[in-house]
Amino acid sequence: MEATLPGPGPQWRPSAVVFDCDGVLMDTERAWKDVQARVAGTFGVEIPERTAIELMGLSATDVAEHIAARAQDTAGRDGRSAPGFETVYRSLVDTEADVVGSVLEPLPGAVETVKAVARHVPVAVASNSTSTILDRKMHAVGLADTLRTWVSAEDVPRGKPAPDIYREAVRRLGVAPEDALAVEDSPAGTTAAVAAGLWVLGAPHGHDEPLASHYLVGSLADPAVAELLRGWDMPL
Template sequence: MSGLGALAVTFDLDGTLVDSEPNYYEASRRVLAEQGVTDYGWAEHQAYVGIGTWDTALLWRERHGLRAPAEDLLDATDRHYLELARAHTRVYPEMRGFLELLAADGVPTAVASGSTPQAMAAVLAGTGLGALVRVVVSVADVPRGKPAPDVFLEAARRLGADPADCVVLEDAAPGAVAAHVAGMRCIAIPYVAAQADAPGFATADLLLRGGQPEFTARSAYAWLQKTAQMT
């Protein structure tokens, strides 16, 4: 058992471990341009942060009146995204440091995301983060995406951990809600700091309102130590 007792830690991927949103934005922009939507901007893209790619495709169809099936939009997005992700995906340095601390202490860790298996594999392999986690769960592995708790509960099952002993790191309000519904504690690091007052973030046990600039590996580890003492 690790120095943190029975605690297990699950990370969201996009916006939490890595800053993949610029790549998702560019992939989305390309797909929508192919569908004749030429005014897709960063402001609209931010509204989809934390929403799985499948649900995003459905929202595109509704908002922009697209006739293309959601499956086709999703496939096209993945194709463009994989091209961009393989070229470069930025890892948040303090998040890598945190994962390394947990790995050195033998803490069970997982990544659970609303992304596709292919996108997750490309990012985790390209960044080297895959070597630091035991379990990877994608939206394709469960019936429902966030804010349903399915990906986090499946990660706990694969880690052999009780949900009550799990801590989730999330950048989006739907993910914080998913962790809460799963019966897990949550460290929330909003990708869009202006959204820190979103109701979903109120469920988090620790909310870093300023986002990634406020996160450090050492302070997060210290918080986990306090959490472990309360269990």
Template sequence: MRRPDPVQAVVFDFDGLLADTEKPWGVAEQAMFTSRGVPYGDTERHLFLGTAVAETARIMAEYFDEPQPVVLADLMQRARVELRRDAPPMPGAVELLGLLRSRVPYAVASNTPRELLDISLNGSGLAALVDIVVAGDEVPNGKPAPDAYLRACELLGVAPGDAIAIEDSRTGAAAARAAGLWVAMIPSGPSDPSDAHAFLSSLDDPALHAWLALG
């Protein structure tokens, strides 16, 4: 598997990768549909995977034929409740960040607004392990635009081509590739061989540790 040599930084997505937030987000999204009597299934779930909250609300507004600001406010409130209730770290997340902490600089680049991201960071117990965080509402354009990854690399003080992005969605992987990072993907939904330079099973996959030269 190709990678920069040496790896000078790692940039992580957050939702569904470092913290198991896909379940609470799924509960919030399904409640949005159910409360309006609109069917919600795998098609909708995959449609929203990795998408910025404002974009999710825009798509939902089309489904519901409601104003986007109304839908966004409802979605944000439901997400707050669910994320406070259930957002544990993903298996291997704490261990991987601990290994990296003394060896390779790292950051989080997320599509999630700062308010909700902070709820999840604190709820998962990962806030103390992550010093550099770029939230979705802190850059002009959300993923799949490269803005969050470019900003993370700027804060890390590295060139994008010397950094590795770790993602779980095609939207996020596209953003990382557009920014010029090397991409490792742990897919949480449909993927394509062209999405990433490496595909892995989990954060504690030995192949990931080898790829990051942590062995």
């Protein structure tokens, strides 16, 4: 794959960097996918692989709305009562705390990259995780003291793919969106960052879904990351 959007030009250098969490810093997306399937099954809903891909990177609110709607459809056909949104959402959050909480390990290159960038410009994390889970993640990987801030889906009106999380992140960092770089792995995340006006480094980490990105690397362990950082005077 190649970057799909034209970059800002050779003289541009980020004044701040905002990292996604799941799939960029931590390998928790497979666990989140398992959480979705487990909760959906509890309410008689199946999530096909194509739908699972579409749900990747979405917030618990959006996933709960999807499962609740499908459960309503199924219950209507079977004559059963269907769970409401709040019931599904609480089940997702509680199950996520159990499942994701057991796999809090950073991806290769993640901690080193964040710390290298943070020596030069302010750094944040913008994630569709709930605030409690995101706090746990940042402390578990040892980045809580490195980051200027982190923004969860509960801190803004709408999660990704809406631009709210990235707008709030750059606001907290005190930079204009066009001066900031987002690092993302999912279509929902890149859509959010582009809509917020940030430049985007796609790091799909094995995903083959097209990403709207201005730069592209395989993951934060890709040697191309070091090359980009050197060009921005941020050596690893």
